[in-house]
């Protein structure tokens with residue numbers, strides 16, 4: 118059976134980008150057709166300035182939202198990265214295979230490090246090495262597929278390179294995984310700045326739709342989305358990124374196609390109105406289930422406990438064999 122692994126960082130409140138780019142597919146497709154593991158990658162949240170209590174709270178909130186979005190613990194494994202030591206054990210071995218040059222070439226590193234420096238802060242070493250830990254997350258489970266949004270494709274490519282290099286040097290140990298991306302909404306953009314992605318770690322609230330935003334807040338954010346001074350609704354990601362982003366979101370929410378949807382609209386106002394309603398409808402069942410699950414914190418903890426046990430049992434043999442292969 119195909120093995121699928123993917124993760125989500127508890128660095129902020131989860132967004133529509135996380136949902137359309139990744140979570141929805143995990144629940145609707147991946148957990149049903151594969152042996153799937155979904156990890157709240159809390160160690161990755163430590164790569165930037167953070168408040169310990171907030172990380173803990175956001176980890177539980179992300180777990181609850183994953184379950185609310187339809188992940189079923191009977192069908193897949195949901196767990197916290199920090200509960201399973203195999204991730205950091207393997208990460209060190211992979212650091213001995215990776216080079217500093219390839220780490221410095223990672224786009225997310227360049228962007229996030231530049232942002233930290235602009236704020237006058239220092240860049241944590243873990244921000245540089247984070248893609249290696251992510252490679253360990255994936256390779257420890259022998260994942261064949263990693264369902265992600267566009268922004269993570271480069272990290273999965275790095276994971277492939279490290280797996281191939283390790284296998285060539287030390288003998289076959291790792292499955293070489295591949296990234297799978299959604300057909301639409303692989304990169305949901307910020308509604309106020311459609312040239313940058315809608316990321317939960319950003320502070321610019323008005324351009325980001327959070328999964329727990331009330332319907333009226335969603336409507337307001339979508340109606341105020343930045344478009345351009347044109348009038349015709351056209352799907353042109355380069356020339357008219359704001360309109361294209363709305364068409365992508367609408368298509369992802371309604372199961373349509375962004376190009377054909379463009380032909381249906383003759384004003385930005387109507388496009389925004391329908392997009393807002395489509396987003397509200399997509400979020401409604403997730404929010405209802407989330408409210409129910411918030412009343413059952415013990416259930417959420419139990420899911421994480423069982424998930425960690427299953428994950429540990431699955432990762433340990435591969436990580437042990439990597440230690441043997443490398444000479445330890």
Ligand code: ADP
Nearest residue numbers: 125126134135138139265266303304305315317
């Ligand atoms: P974030 O950038 O919000 O911190 P994560 O690194 O936790 O996101 O990513 C969780 C998943 O959500 C990944 O598969 C990532 O590719 C996907 N994702 C994040 N932001 C977006 C977006 N704006 N559009 C599409 N997918 C996204």
